[in-house]
Amino acid sequence: xxxxxxxxxxxxxxxxxxxxxxxxxxxxxxxxxxxxxxxxxxxxxxxxxxxxxxxxxxxxxxxxxxxxxxxxxxxxxxxxxxxxxxxxxxxxxxxxxxxxx
Numbered sequence: 001x002x003x004x005x006x007x008x009x010x011x012x013x014x015x016x017x018x019x020x021x022x023x024x025x026x027x028x029x030x031x032x033x034x035x036x037x038x039x040x041x042x043x044x045x046x047x048x049x050x051x052x053x054x055x056x057x058x059x060x061x062x063x064x065x066x067x068x069x070x071x072x073x074x075x076x077x078x079x080x081x082x083x084x085x086x087x088x089x090x091x092x093x094x095x096x097x098x099x100x101x
Contacts, residue, residue, distance in 0.1 A: 002048055003045065006041045006042070010037070010038050010045065013041055014038055016034030016037065017034025
């Protein structure tokens with residue numbers, strides 16, 4: 001259960017517990033259903049927040065899309081850098097023409 005579902009359950013539970021009035025002697029007590037939904041929503045919210053980093057993105061093979069470089073220090077080897085330099089055409093050479101037919 002994620003954050004949106006937890007918030008929706010909490011909101012629906014609060015509406016049922018505080019805003020809905022019912023007839024006397026109902027077969028199902030709407031106030032109790034509202035309180036149960038609010039408790040389940042709050043429990044789901046807490047679990048989602050506590051377990052997000054442990055079971056969140058990256059747990060099942062997909063990642064957030066960023067790659068953090070390791071901080072520089074004595075424990076890490078120096079990073080390798082690749083520099084690509086393109087050669088400019090010599091001056092006076094004819095510009096490349098259209099491709100042959």
